[in-house]
Amino acid sequence: MDFFSTIGGAIMTPLYYVISAIMIGFHKFFSLFLSPSGGWSWALSIVGLTLVIRMALIPLFVKQIKSQRNMQLLQPKVRELQKKYGHDRQKLGEETMKLYKDAGTNPFASCLPLLLQMPIFFALFRLLDQAAKKGTPHGFLNEKLAEQFGQSEIGGRIPLAESFWGARTWGDDPHALVMVVALFLVLAMTATTFMTQRQLMSKNMPADALTGPYAQQQKMLLYVLPVVFGLGGVAFPIGVLLYWTTSNLWTMCQQFYVIRNNPAPGTPAFAAKAERDRLKARRSGTETIDGGAGDVAVEELRPAQRQQPKRQTKAQRQQSARRDQQLKKQGEES
Incomplete structure (x- = not known):
């Protein structure tokens, strides 16, 4: 256990510093016109943190989109390999990986943005949770800022550190309001996850890629991921739900832009772009x-416009007239 705690601390400690530095920067900016101890200044700081992280992940997102596109276009060849080596699982796996390698595609590249966000997600969770329960500072958060962050409330009634599961007491109005807000964010997080995956399958996958193991995997993720996030979301603090929902909205808009302007060949999005x-x-x-x-x-x-002759100066006209007279005189003498 000590070994894993040491490894976990080595990973989380740098994230505490990075996350807290970004949040404190945004908090100082929003504190210019909002209460420094209020929930809105910290909530907007979480949104700012999300945007900075997602902008930093844009190169990985582009790589993810390219990997997904190549995977889709390779599906007919994958099915041919399945027909040829269906009786030999080991040979099928070797040939499939060789096909991906020759095409410069990594099947795991599509998971990179999500995998890299998970440590940040849990670091923010622990940062907020421990600041609320113990006032424990992490990273650049000192004790005063940690206490402000942990005790901050939106509108004076919705604590950022509270969760749906932690506010089950319906007899108290503030707790009921917390549950409503937390449930709204959980549903928003679930819906945006579903819509993002659905958008990819319905708009940017060719017809022949909608069958086979890869398509079945995508369909399974379409329904499994929202359920997993929905069930786990009831235990997440509102501040963490705000981060994840904002991140999902960014992903959905970013993916919409990429699919609209650079769709995969043979897809509905490609046909729509050609028509536009x-x-x-x-x-x-x-x-x-x-x-x-x-x-x-x-x-x-458009009809071709008639080309107008260039206007000549007086000197050019006189020179042209003298040249015409000389040519005429030479013709008479000959």
Whole structure:
């Protein structure tokens, strides 16, 4: 146990410093026009922390999207391998991994953003939980800031450190309000998780990728992940739920932008983008002609404008007249 505690401390301690530094920076900014000990200044600091972390993870998100796209496009070849080596599980696994390697795809890359966020998630949980229960400072949080953070309440009635499960006493109105807010955030977290995964499957997966083991795995995650987060969310403090819901909203909007502007070939999103590009070209006066093998010509829809002759100066006109007279005189002499 001491070994695992040491390893856990070695991982969590740097995160405490990073998380607390970002939150204190945002807290000082919001304290310029909000109460420093109020819940809103700390709640907005959590939102700011979420945005900073998600912006830092954008390169990994791009890698995740590329990995998912390559996985989708490789599914027909994977099914061919399954037909060929279905009787030999070891050979099938070796050939499948070789296929992924040759294509430069890592099947585990799609999990990287989620896996990297989990330690941050638990670090924020412990930071808030211990600040509320013991006033324990972590990272750059001193005792005063830890006490403010742990005891902060939104509107003076909704503690950021309270959870749905910890506020089960319905006889007290503030506790009932905490349960309502916590339940709303749990449902929002669950719904955004489902919608993000659903968006990916319905818009950015080709028809032939919706069958087979990979598609079954995606469908299972579509329903399993929201249930897991929903069941676990009742034990999370409101501050942590705020972080996770904000992160999910960022993911959903970021994925919508990527799918809309850079969809995978052969998907509904790809067809929708092609239609938008065609309408845009038509409105701008040009339209791409598809000759069956891609874009082979561009048709100008606007009538060609008549080119006006260039205006000459007086000296140029006189020089041109003298040249014409010389040519005419030479013609008469000949």
